[in-house]
Amino acid sequence: MSFPEDLGKSLRKGLEAVREKGEQLTRYAQLKLDVVNLGRERDSLYGRLGRAYVESKGESATLEPLVAEIERVSRELTEREEALKKLGQQVEGAEDTGTPGVDATPEAAAAGMGEDAAGTHPGEVKP
Numbered sequence: 001m002s003f004p005e006d007l008g009k010s011l012r013k014g015l016e017a018v019r020e021k022g023e024q025l026t027r028y029a030q031l032k033l034d035v036v037n038l039g040r041e042r043d044s045l046y047g048r049l050g051r052a053y054v055e056s057k058g059e060s061a062t063l064e065p066l067v068a069e070i071e072r073v074s075r076e077l078t079e080r081e082e083a084l085k086k087l088g089q090q091v092e093g094a095e096d097t098g099t100p101g102v103d104a105t106p107e108a109a110a111a112g113m114g115e116d117a118a119g120t121h122p123g124e125v126k127p
Helices: 003-056 060-095 106-111
Strands: none
Touching: 003 060
């Protein structure tokens, strides 16, 4: 193979790896957002349960639908947290993108537009 062919093959391979890692990081960030939102939803349901308890003077018929909803959200939250943990372990291998200075850790993906410890923004190439 000639140099241009080798270079093209190497570039395609590198771009494919970056694309795959980007997809993993996107899934990780979405799961992280789901976990946060489900936690907020569960907290809100607990507040509603407390209010319903006081207003109904503890009638179980009034409280049972809220308790069932809290249990459902808690199960879903646990499932998402487990999926997040599993994906986080897979993404750990994404730290080495092969591109010097590119931070592809799950923490960088979840951090959004903030700066990392080196003072650069996620995805920014470090000198």
